[in-house]
Structure formats: C-alpha cells, structure tokens
Amino acid sequence: MQELIGSPHPSISVILPVLNEQSHLESSVRSILSQDYQGPIEVILAIGPSKDRTLEIAKRIASADSRVVIVENPTGKTAMGLNLALRQSLNPVVVRVDAHAEIPQNYLSLIVEVLNKTGAVNVGGVMAAVGKTIFEKTVAGAMRSAFGVGASRFHTGGEAGPVDTVYLGAFRREALIAIGGFDERFTRAQDWELNFRLRENxxxxxxxxxxxxTYRPRSTVRALAKQYFEYGRWRRVVSRRHKGTINYRYLAPPVALVGFLASAILGLLLSPILFFPAAIYTLFVLGAAVKISSSIREFFLLLLVLPTMHFAWGAGFISSPKTLVPSSE
Known part of the structure; x- marks a missing residue:
C-alpha cells in the first residue's frame, strides 16, 4: 500500500479559490487553522478580483498567521485559482476547501488516515449543506436528499468506498501533478473532470x-437557478469530452424538463389525458416536499426549490454548446 511521504503526520497544503467571499472567508479559514492535526499545515488563498472586502479580510488573516499565504488569481476562475495555489504548494498532501465551506476539527487528521489506509489518490466526504435563512435551510434539505439531487453519496451519505467523484477532495500531490492539475477551460464541473482523469491514470x-x-447553499431562487443551470451545462461538457461518464441519474433532469413541458403543451393543445406525465412529476414534487420538509414553510418553499433545481440543471444540460470547451483531438 502506498504510504504518504515523510512522517506519520505529513505536511499539508490547504488550497482555497476565493472570489467575493467576505461573508464566509474568515470562518472558513478559522476552521482550517483550528484543526487538531499534529503535522505542519499551510493555507494558500488564491484571491480573485473581488468586488467586496475579500482581499482586505484575506490580508488581515495572513498578517495575523504566517501559515496563511495569498496568491493572486487575476481571472477569478476556480480552476486557475486552484492551479496557482497548487504550484505555490510543495507539501505531499493537498486539500481543497472552498471559501464558503467549513471543515470539522478532525478533518485533516481523518484525511491522512484515509489516504494511508486506502492508497487512494483523492478522498472526500459529505457535502453537508447547512442553511441560515429559511430559504437556505430549504435548499439544504433538498441538496441532502435523493429527491433533490439523486443518490450521490457525497450529497446523501452512504458507505465508505471507491466512487467516481467526491466533494472538494484531498489529494496526493504527485497524482495531481502527474495529470497536469485542474483543466482551466472548465468554469464548472472541474471536480468531475479531474476525478475522471485521476481514475483513467x-x-x-x-x-x-x-x-x-459544512456547505452554505445559495440564498435566492435566482442564484440557485443559475448555479444548477451551470452544473447541468458543464456536466454535459464532461460527458462530451469523456465518453461513458454519463448515467441515468444525470439524464433524469433533462428528461423531466422536456417531459413536463411537452405534457403541459400537448395537454392544452390536444387532449387533457396528455397532462398525465406533468401530473406525475407534480405528485413526485409534492411527495418529496412532504418527505424533506420539517415545517409548513419549508414544504411550500420546496414546491419552488425542487423544480428550480431539476429544471435549471436540465435546461443547462440540454442547451450546453459544444463551443464551451473545444475538442483538443
């Protein structure tokens, strides 16, 4: 079994792509610096051209703790920021954390344990969505349910074991370097694409x-719709570039969108019996809302949140242009 380089507590580089994160950056970095891990750590913040006080906050954090390093990410794009931080790092373990996420105190210790035990090149766990407002809590419930996002273990939990992809990730540095790091042409779906290449290697x-x-969900319907539209759009790009990476779970949202619209339109134009598929989806959403919600307010919000997630993802998948990432072949 492949052991990590160095001592039982190898040095760790935690890398964060950061853009417009004044609300969450400080708590995110604090959760990293307060780890119970016994080995050396560094925190590399790849700061994009933010329109808020993100850079000011990052500089204050870095001046107060020498373990925090700032690198400039002129484009603000996630993949480039990750690669810039990766090049700045030298440690054998590289842990990705997002600036709006928080990790538990034993996270880094567990990562080293799992990397050594399994010999994996990338390990990850549960994207534990937690909201603050009633809308965010509703979105969090949908994101942690198979009714909202399918049966991905990193959303809904499950048994430990090999998977196709994980949330964020903690890597053996040499494995990342061997495949050339993150593909900077991808605005979204970098994780899916990267993990495919890691497995291919x-x-x-x-x-x-x-x-x-701990993941903080989007706070408005518009932001949620944009997020899931981009998810669907870029997941289609991955499926084009890497054949065989699509499955029925990813096809469910576009099929639901087309089926619902076709049913509604044909039901109006031809016969009420053609409303049946749309009615089935509506009943599914109602049942899912009952299952997920913990209050009347959440129930009614889920009637908006669930179709927004499903249909935005489906619309992004269907409309994804081939020009987003031109073929290199």
Missing part, C-alpha cells in the same frame, strides 16, 4: 462519510 477516488464539510 489508475488512481482510486474514495468516499468516507466521516468527512463532513
């Missing part, structure tokens, strides 16, 4: 449910 991607990362 013989690596194992491993999920462990003990690795919980």
């Amino acid at each position: 013989g690596g194992v991607i491993y999920f462990d449910p003990r690795l919980h990362v």
